[in-house]
Amino acid sequence: MTTQTEKTPEIAASPSKPLISGVWMRRITALAPVWTLLALGIFFALTSQTFLRPVNLNNILSQISTLAIFATGMTFVLLTGEIDLSIAAVAALTGMISAYLFANLKVQEPIPLLVALGTGTLMGFLSGIASTRFRIPTFMSTLAMSLIAGGLTTYLSKGRTISQLPEVSVFLGSGRIGGSNGFRVLVIVAAVSLLVGYLVLKYTRFGRYVYMTGASKPAARLAGINTNVILTAVLTISGFFAGLAGVVSTGRLGSALPAAIPSFLIDTIGAVVLGGTSLNGGRGGMVQTLIGLLIYGTLRNGLDNIPSIDPLLKDVITGIVLFVALVINVLLAGRAPRDKTG
Amino acid sequence: MNAAPILQLQAISKRFGTIQALDQVDFDLYEGEIHALVGENGAGKSTLMRILSGVYTEYEGEFLLDGKPVHLHSPHDALDLGIGMIHQELSVMPELSVAENLFLGRQLTTRWGTVDWKKMHNTAEQELERLGFSHLDVRQPLGNYSLGTQQVVEVLRTIISGARVIIMDEPTSALSPAEVERLIRLIDKLRESKRSIIYISHFLEEVMRVADRVTVLRDGQKVATLNAPETNVNNLISLILGREVNATLPPAISTSNGHTLMEVNHLTADVFKDISFTINQGEVLGIYGAIGAGHFDLARALFGMYRFDTGTITVDGHRFKPNHSARYAIRHGLAFATESRRKSLLMEEAIYRNVTLPHLNRIGSLTPTQSQELKVAAPAIHMVNVQPPDPLNPVGKLSGGNQQKVAIARWLTFPPKVLVMSEPTRGMDVGAKSEVLSLLRNFRNQGYGVLVVSSEPETILTVSDRVIVMSHGHIVAHMENKDLNKDVLMRLL
Numbered sequence: 148m149t150t151q152t153e154k155t156p157e158i159a160a161s162p163s164k165p166l167i168s169g170v171w172m173r174r175i176t177a178l179a180p181v182w183t184l185l186a187l188g189i190f191f192a193l194t195s196q197t198f199l200r201p202v203n204l205n206n207i208l209s210q211i212s213t214l215a216i217f218a219t220g221m222t223f224v225l226l227t228g229e230i231d232l233s234i235a236a237v238a239a240l241t242g243m244i245s246a247y248l249f250a251n252l253k254v255q256e257p258i259p260l261l262v263a264l265g266t267g268t269l270m271g272f273l274s275g276i277a278s279t280r281f282r283i284p285t286f287m288s289t290l291a292m293s294l295i296a297g298g299l300t301t302y303l304s305k306g307r308t309i310s311q312l313p314e315v316s317v318f319l320g321s322g323r324i325g326g327s328n329g330f331r332v333l334v335i336v337a338a339v340s341l342l343v344g345y346l347v348l349k350y351t352r353f354g355r356y357v358y359m360t361g362a363s364k365p366a367a368r369l370a371g372i373n374t375n376v377i378l379t380a381v382l383t384i385s386g387f388f389a390g391l392a393g394v395v396s397t398g399r400l401g402s403a404l405p406a407a408i409p410s411f412l413i414d415t416i417g418a419v420v421l422g423g424t425s426l427n428g429g430r431g432g433m434v435q436t437l438i439g440l441l442i443y444g445t446l447r448n449g450l451d452n453i454p455s456i457d458p459l460l461k462d463v464i465t466g467i468v469l470f471v472a473l474v475i476n477v478l479l480a481g482r483a484p485r486d487k488t489g
Numbered sequence: 490m491n492a493a494p495i496l497q498l499q500a501i502s503k504r505f506g507t508i509q510a511l512d513q514v515d516f517d518l519y520e521g522e523i524h525a526l527v528g529e530n531g532a533g534k535s536t537l538m539r540i541l542s543g544v545y546t547e548y549e550g551e552f553l554l555d556g557k558p559v560h561l562h563s564p565h566d567a568l569d570l571g572i573g574m575i576h577q578e579l580s581v582m583p584e585l586s587v588a589e590n591l592f593l594g595r596q597l598t599t600r601w602g603t604v605d606w607k608k609m610h611n612t613a614e615q616e617l618e619r620l621g622f623s624h625l626d627v628r629q630p631l632g633n634y635s636l637g638t639q640q641v642v643e644v645l646r647t648i649i650s651g652a653r654v655i656i657m658d659e660p661t662s663a664l665s666p667a668e669v670e671r672l673i674r675l676i677d678k679l680r681e682s683k684r685s686i687i688y689i690s691h692f693l694e695e696v697m698r699v700a701d702r703v704t705v706l707r708d709g710q711k712v713a714t715l716n717a718p719e720t721n722v723n724n725l726i727s728l729i730l731g732r733e734v735n736a737t738l739p740p741a742i743s744t745s746n747g748h749t750l751m752e753v754n755h756l757t758a759d760v761f762k763d764i765s766f767t768i769n770q771g772e773v774l775g776i777y778g779a780i781g782a783g784h785f786d787l788a789r790a791l792f793g794m795y796r797f798d799t800g801t802i803t804v805d806g807h808r809f810k811p812n813h814s815a816r817y818a819i820r821h822g823l824a825f826a827t828e829s830r831r832k833s834l835l836m837e838e839a840i841y842r843n844v845t846l847p848h849l850n851r852i853g854s855l856t857p858t859q860s861q862e863l864k865v866a867a868p869a870i871h872m873v874n875v876q877p878p879d880p881l882n883p884v885g886k887l888s889g890g891n892q893q894k895v896a897i898a899r900w901l902t903f904p905p906k907v908l909v910m911s912e913p914t915r916g917m918d919v920g921a922k923s924e925v926l927s928l929l930r931n932f933r934n935q936g937y938g939v940l941v942v943s944s945e946p947e948t949i950l951t952v953s954d955r956v957i958v959m960s961h962g963h964i965v966a967h968m969e970n971k972d973l974n975k976d977v978l979m980r981l982l
Contacts, residue, residue, distance in 0.1 A: 350856045350858075351855055351856050352849045352850065352855055352856070352857060353855075355842075355846075355849060355857075356849075359835060359838075359846060362837065362838070363832070365832045365833070366832060366833055366834060366835050367846075368794065368815055369792075369794065369815060369825065369827060369832065369833045370815075370833075370846040370847040370899075371814075371815045371816040371818075371819040371820075371847045372816070372846075373814065373816055429837075
């Protein structure tokens with residue numbers, strides 16, 4: 148009853164004007180991922196005493212750093228409306244290649260690193276060629292590439308973990324600058340990846356072509372953009388960053404594993420999309436990806452910091468929160484388009 | 490035809506805002522009759538058919554079926570009462586078999602509720618044989634057959650689903666001559682089996698062949714209903730246009746002076762055959778055809794957006810390599826705006842970015858800045874007089890006419906040698922139309938070549954120096970635009 152009496156005069160006073168104007172509503176909804184991040188941060192700050200400690204915040208950064216390298220490449224791919232399902236397997240392969248060259252063939256640094264990065268780039272390029280020249284959907288070409296990369300990893304490693312790693316990998320993955328309590332090199336690598344991605348997307352001609360190809364392939368082609376080249380390029384970029392992430396993650400883990408870590412793929416796509424980059428292409432960017440990564444990291448880390456939560460339920464809760472956040476984002480982004488044929 | 494009509498419309502009126510789309514129109518249809526409906530674009534044909542097929546439910550006037558008043562509330566109602574509509578764009582499923590398409594949405598089932606394939610195939614075969622299409626394999630996917638056959642299947646589906654009245658909207662525009670003949674034979678068969686057909690077409694020769702009666706609409710009013718044997722094509726054209734027509738054709742084009750900018754020789758693809766023409770400096774060439782004549786795909790082919798099989802394109806002395814890309818076409822002096830603005834412009838992007846998109850590589854640096862781009866785009870945006878003129882506005886917020894101006898401005902920044910425009914004035918009001926057309930004429934006056942491809946005779950006649958008419962994928966006429974008028978274009982279709 149009371150709420151009704153409170154509301155009535157307001158509505159009567161301005162019958163045609165909603166409480167929040169359309170412009171403001173759009174600004175608020177455009178920032179939905181930021182609100183999600185704030186809400187999660189406040190929630191964990193209130194429920195856990197350890198969450199806000201600098202050590203823990205630092206932890207979040209290093210936890211999302213590997214993901215951030217993957218996500219830089221994935222953002223390019225999703226912006227064109229395509230997908231790359233091979234990143235986790237490519238990363239496993241490149242990590243294994245650099246370790247194998249160094250440990251078993253005694254190849255000098257930095258050749259193992261360069262070969263690994265080259266392999267990742269090449270695999271992305273091949274997926275791109277398969278998709279554009281032979282019109283295989285990227286969903287399938289990258290899935291096939293994932294099997295190939297996974298198989299090569301197994302073949303090369305014979306199922307064994309290699310823990311003798313090149314020093315570059317160790318430095319990039321778990322080194323620190325300025326003593327044992329210094330800044331993690333991994334975080335810097337991730338930040339540089341995101342920054343380069345940001346600059347390329349925002350300021351270069353190529354970046355514009357990526358957005359336009361994703362927004363409307365016919366329109367891009369009519370403007371003379373070779374969309375096949377753009378699609379091949381974004382998959383190549385994704386392959387390069389997957390390769391880098393692979394080398395870095397071996398350094399972080401201290402060993403090259405004989406199999407891919409499947410959660411890399413899901414977490415990467417989850418984080419990028421959560422940030423607000425559209426799966427249909429054309430919308431989003433590196434800033435959104437950064438926010439998506441922070442949401443993801445906050446969520447994963449925050450759950451660890453609440454002792455009363457069964458650790459075995461962590462994935463379930465992450466999944467549910469991801470689901471809810473995506474639904475909220477979609478709801479805030481507005482209703483379905485009027486024209487259902489488009 | 491002495492019985493009562495099965496369908497009667499009495500004094501039907503329909504308004505859209507201030508526009509009177511239909512004004513007191515009467516129409517009737519007898520059993521076993523083919524009744525053609527003709528008129529210009531916008532004369533009210535489609536509005537009338539949408540009322541008949543239950544799409545528009547609000548109108549004034551009486552709608553009688555078998556002498557009883559009815560009021561349709563949806564297209565589904567219309568089907569239940571036996572009125573089926575065949576749209577210009579087919580609604581068949583190419584992946585499904587012929588039989589499945591014939592029974593789409595009403596598959597025959599066994600008593601267990603599963604699909605009764607045997608019965609469906611048998612019935613489909615019987616129906617096809619009865620109507621003279623026994624050569625179709627009902628188990629083949631429909632997509633394996635030609636467009637004409639697919640259309641026949643859609644007509645048969647409407648009949649099998651129990652339609653007594655079939656509305657055909659421009660059924661022949663995309664068909665080859667042989668397919669047209671086959672459709673006409675089918676229509677004759679339908680007449681024998683006492684079905685009634687409302688036949689809408691731009692092709693008056695065809696109308697004279699198939700129709701028993703013809704009703705002419707003009708500006709939302711019924712002008713006349715005539716018995717087909719008592720009229721002829723010239724008479725119909727003068728009724729459609731509302732004035733006497735000049736029956737002689739203008740003289741064919743003589744040799745033209747001026748430097749040839751574009752030369753197309755024997756260009757052939759699936760939907761157009763052996764197309765040859767030239768465009769001179771400072772000249773507007775118009776290509777006119779009914780929807781489905783192949784002229785829009787021809788325009789796409791010139792720009793590298795539609796694959797052609799043989800033939801050559803030469804622009805300013807440079808012969809294009811076969812199946813060039815759009816990028817290649819732009820680089821060699823060709824510009825193109827499609828008939829669908831929604832496809833060629835990026836609606837969410839700013840006006841200036843839409844203008845500079847094809848030219849980013851010419852702006853110079855690898856990292857174009859907003860000020861660099863604005864410097865290039867602003868004069869062009871100003872020249873075409875986009876309203877409102879703020880180049881930072883997204884294109885999607887502009888009216889159709891202003892969007893089209895952006896599509897033109899895009900090619901004024903780094904002018905091409907030849908500008909190809911499909912349907913430059915579609916869906917615009919009179920003011921916007923004349924603005925866009927005068928822009929094209931300015932372009933011509935500056936010595937560029939312009940190719941306008943359209944299905945709107947007014948547009949072609951207003952802007953062109955020379956006119957080519959295409960029908961069913963072929964060039965059927967090539968004339969200078971002197972004393973040309975709509976009746977000539979209509980007769981040539």
